[in-house]
Amino acid sequence: MATTKELSVEDKLRAIYDLQLIDSRIDEIRNVRGELPLEVEDLEDEVAGLSTRSEKLKSELETIEELIKTRKNSIDEHKEAIKRYTKQQETVRNNREFNSLTKEVEFQELEIQLAEKQIKEMKASIEHKKEIISQSKERLETKSNHLKHKKSELDAIMSETAKEEAYLSEKSVEYRGTIEARLLAAYDRIRSSVRNGLAVVSIERGASAGSFFTIPPQTQVEIAARKKIITDEHSGRILVDSVLAEEEKEKMEQLFAKF
Known part of the structure; x- marks a missing residue:
């Protein structure tokens, strides 16, 4: 993986979405333990x-x-x-x-x-x-x-x-190290303010995942272009296009499949 200074916007989006997938998997593990x-x-x-x-x-x-x-x-x-x-x-x-x-x-x-x-x-x-x-x-x-x-x-x-959580926690730290401080701070802030811990979501049927608010076509085009970090004006979540999301999910599934 490229260092923080060399990351393009697309690389940043992939890295932050990968981090989200890892952290969400850790959340799932902890939710199984529940109370x-x-x-x-x-x-x-x-x-x-x-x-x-x-x-x-x-x-x-x-x-x-x-x-x-x-x-x-x-x-x-x-x-x-x-x-x-x-x-x-x-x-x-x-x-x-x-x-x-x-x-x-x-x-x-x-x-x-x-x-x-x-x-x-x-x-x-x-x-x-x-x-x-x-x-x-x-x-x-x-x-x-x-x-x-x-x-x-x-x-x-x-x-x-236990082993999976420890492994993923290490990976979370590793991925966090590749993301610039400002974007990481935004991710942590959003993640702590939403119930499901989703700070980065993909576009699904013209809206951000889990939202009923439609994203304007022009904004969708900009998101798909991966030239700048765009957030949902309603939820504040960072948005990625569905193609990128699917690619990163497949990559992360291989990581998760180890357990």
Whole structure:
């Protein structure tokens, strides 16, 4: 291929159209992947979040179970105290000591009631958390299986297209190096502003490809002459004639056929 300085207008048009064909092929490859990489990333985050939450709930369960043990131990201690105070009541010397011990027994009984209430509440909390853990486990399994499927799908697509995309990306860089900076800047600007990424299009049935606006006959003649760079006044896209387009498509098909 000629260097940038030696390119005629026709050579420039061919080079910029070739670049468009290469970049469009790269777009197709990436469109096949679509949203899969983002889906996989989102699923990985969700699975990690569910795993963390499940571990946190299990840790909370262990803490509550330890608290229940502590409360049960305290109940045993209060019962022992009641036995002790009741025994002491048998040897009191006056009513004041008896009443004092009675109050101690009542206090211990209240402490037992409180501990039993707390144990009941904690057991209810355990059941609730176990239910949440069970639901989280099911959801985690579902999401993990979905992630595995999506990863497998993405890996399959990547293995099929990675080499081709890398090769075409190198070719894109190579072709960009042959195009003058101003034309390349225009190409990049147009390409980034249109949905389908087509900055260079051919004439089809008297209109630019994908457009319903007819191009005047005189303009069509000028495009076919390949003496200057002409853009579509409606879309701003760079225009090439259909003959040149077909010739370059055939040439690029040979490049793409390697994969």
